[in-house]
Amino acid sequence: MTLSAEVVVRRGDFVLDAGLVVGAGEVLALLGPNGSGKSTFLGALAGLVPVTAGSVSVNERALTRMSAGERMSVPPHARRVGLLGQEPLLFPHLSAMHNVAFGVRAGHGRRVAADRLAEQWLADVGLAGFEERRPAELSGGQQQRVAIARALAAEPDLLLLDEPMASLDVEAASSIRTLLRERLSSTRTTTVLVTHDVVDVVVLADRVVTLERGRIADSGSASDVLGRPVNGFAASLAGLNLLAGRVTGRGLVAVANGHIFAGSGDLPPVGSEAWVAFPRSAVTVREPGAEPNPAVENSWVGTVAALEPAAGGIRIVLAGDEVIAEVPSSQVLARRLGSGSAVSLHVEPEFVTVYPRHGQAQDATDWKRASD
Numbered sequence: 001m002t003l004s005a006e007v008v009v010r011r012g013d014f015v016l017d018a019g020l021v022v023g024a025g026e027v028l029a030l031l032g033p034n035g036s037g038k039s040t041f042l043g044a045l046a047g048l049v050p051v052t053a054g055s056v057s058v059n060e061r062a063l064t065r066m067s068a069g070e071r072m073s074v075p076p077h078a079r080r081v082g083l084l085g086q087e088p089l090l091f092p093h094l095s096a097m098h099n100v101a102f103g104v105r106a107g108h109g110r111r112v113a114a115d116r117l118a119e120q121w122l123a124d125v126g127l128a129g130f131e132e133r134r135p136a137e138l139s140g141g142q143q144q145r146v147a148i149a150r151a152l153a154a155e156p157d158l159l160l161l162d163e164p165m166a167s168l169d170v171e172a173a174s175s176i177r178t179l180l181r182e183r184l185s186s187t188r189t190t191t192v193l194v195t196h197d198v199v200d201v202v203v204l205a206d207r208v209v210t211l212e213r214g215r216i217a218d219s220g221s222a223s224d225v226l227g228r229p230v231n232g233f234a235a236s237l238a239g240l241n242l243l244a245g246r247v248t249g250r251g252l253v254a255v256a257n258g259h260i261f262a263g264s265g266d267l268p269p270v271g272s273e274a275w276v277a278f279p280r281s282a283v284t285v286r287e288p289g290a291e292p293n294p295a296v297e298n299s300w301v302g303t304v305a306a307l308e309p310a311a312g313g314i315r316i317v318l319a320g321d322e323v324i325a326e327v328p329s330s331q332v333l334a335r336r337l338g339s340g341s342a343v344s345l346h347v348e349p350e351f352v353t354v355y356p357r358h359g360q361a362q363d364a365t366d367w368k369r370a371s372d
């Protein structure tokens with residue numbers, strides 16, 4: 001089933017004005033900073049949030065048509081659209097099997113064999129033997145498995161996933177992610193997945209769209225959007241620093257604060273605007289006193305504004321500098337770094353990617369201000 005949506009939704013001062021096409025069986029990840037309109041978009045697709053103008057259809061079936069001459073919206077329960085959020089929202093008084101059987105009946109519109117199919121679904125999500133348990137007798141991860149079985153058993157034309165792993169611990173999230181991947185590909189369910197987790201994108205998504213302030217900011221394959229980001233949100237999700245600059249020489253880009261970066265990639269001509277991207281983890285903190293020569297690229301001095309936890313170490317946030325460094329905690333301890341410490345930083349050119357910047361009015365940190 002192919003989803004086509006082009007909607008305008010007004011919520012107070014906020015306006016969502018965005019379109020999506022998701023191919024049959026495709027999993028599209030919808031990313032964006034807090035408040036960019038992801039849940040509003042899912043709500044519009046599910047029929048839970050009123051659409052001001054535009055249309056939503058799945059294959060040839062219109063779900064919403066809002067124009068000057070027509071106001072039509074299929075109610076949520078009649079859309080054949082499944083919605084699964086952070087919370088499993090199971091019926092507490094029903095057993096796991098009856099929760100799933102409810103989904104089966106919703107999809108098939110009849111009672112026949114619902115329990116048998118539900119049993120099969122529970123086995124498919126790794127819960128054989130748990131049929132008679134009520135939600136309160138299941139772990140959070142097991143409850144989410146039941147919710148996935150219930151949603152997919154209804155054979156929805158479109159499945160909407162709103163951060164389905166966000167409230168699970170790392171281990172449960174990982175197994176639910178694997179389960180979703182198997183089930184979505186075997187059922188070829190057209191899916192829109194909202195997430196803040198890069199692992200969800202890498203494991204589940206065929207394609208990625210980023211939203212910023214209610215508009216589509218970028219779209220493409222996961223490797224395009226995360227490997228060559230054009231906004232700070234996607235860069236941050238990918239663990240990259242992203243700086244806007246201008247090409248000053250072959251492979252050299254001067255960024256806003258005057259630092260020069262040498263890198264490689266799809267090099268635009270001298271004088272044109274370019275992005276400079278490099279992993280936060282590729283930034284090294286040098287010994288104090290090893291002051292950089294300002295004439296040498298990729299080295300600069302900063303002041304530590306804050307130290308934060310990061311995967312595998314400590315994130316160094318610099319004062320008045322967009323660059324973030326993620327280093328092993330041993331480096332921070334050895335150099336006794338703390339708020340206010342001066343640091344000498346460096347990134348090897350082999351980690352620096354340069355690519356053209358076409359007419360993007362926003363700078364890489366705009367999204368932070370937008371989500372404040």
Ligand SMILES: Nc1ncnc2c1ncn2[C@@H]1O[C@H](COP(=O)(O)OP(=O)(O)OP(=O)(O)O)[C@@H](O)[C@H]1O
Pocket residue numbers: 011012014032033034035036037038039040041
């Ligand atoms: N019921 C509502 N009434 C009015 N405005 C709302 C309502 N719900 C959300 N908004 C506004 O709509 C905008 C988009 O919110 P939305 O929840 O869609 O963003 P999001 O991208 O899903 O954010 P998050 O990642 O934090 O969940 C925000 O500015 C929010 O304040």
